[in-house]
Every structure is written in C-alpha cells, then in structure tokens.
Amino acid sequence: MGEKGLSGTVRKAPLEKVYELGSVKGTCRQADGYQPHLMSxxxxxxxxxxxALDQVAGPVQACVQAVYTLLLNAARP
Incomplete structure (x- = not known):
C-alpha cells in the first residue's frame, strides 16, 4: 500500500543521496574551499x-496550496 500526499512524496524523495558519505565529504570540502588546514x-x-530542504520544498508547497484551497472553499457560503 503506497502512501499518498505529503508524507508519501517526501518518503520518495532521494534524501539518502544527499547524506551519502561521499556527498557529505565533497560538500564540506567545497563549501569551505580546498584548504584542509582552514576547513570548517x-x-x-x-x-x-x-x-535536503530543496528536495522537499515542492511537495510542501503543493500541500500548503491544497490546504489553502480546501479552507478557502470551506469558508465560502
């Protein structure tokens, strides 16, 4: 049984690629330059x-828009 909505979409996002060891090492090296003695x-x-947040921004915005539309329709007479 597949999940629907925001939680299902976020679970399908390839977040594990962001946190793979090679990706983490590379990102940390690139963010502060390639000078190991100055690395922070x-x-x-x-x-x-x-x-990671960029990957879930689209699904979150779609969820917020859906809730907004639902509330707007519920408030109309």
Whole structure:
C-alpha cells in the first residue's frame, strides 16, 4: 500500500543521496574551499541541509496550496 500526499512524496524523495558519505565529504570540502588546514564544516553542513530542504520544498508547497484551497472553499457560503 503506497502512501499518498505529503508524507508519501517526501518518503520518495532521494534524501539518502544527499547524506551519502561521499556527498557529505565533497560538500564540506567545497563549501569551505580546498584548504584542509582552514576547513570548517559549518558551511558544508548548512549546504547539506539546504540541499535536503530543496528536495522537499515542492511537495510542501503543493500541500500548503491544497490546504489553502480546501479552507478557502470551506469558508465560502
């Protein structure tokens, strides 16, 4: 039985690709440049979070729009 709606769409998003070890290492290296003695992972972690949130932004916006339309229709006489 497949899930519908926001939870099903988010579960189908390829978030595991964002958090694969190679992806995490590469993102952290690129975010702060390729100077290992100056590396600070904060920008890389921020970039990983942004990448994950970008993948679910579309489904979340669609869900909010659906709720807005439902409430608008319910409020009409």
């Amino acid at each position: 992972p904060e920008n890389g972690m921020r970039q990983l979070a942004c990448n």
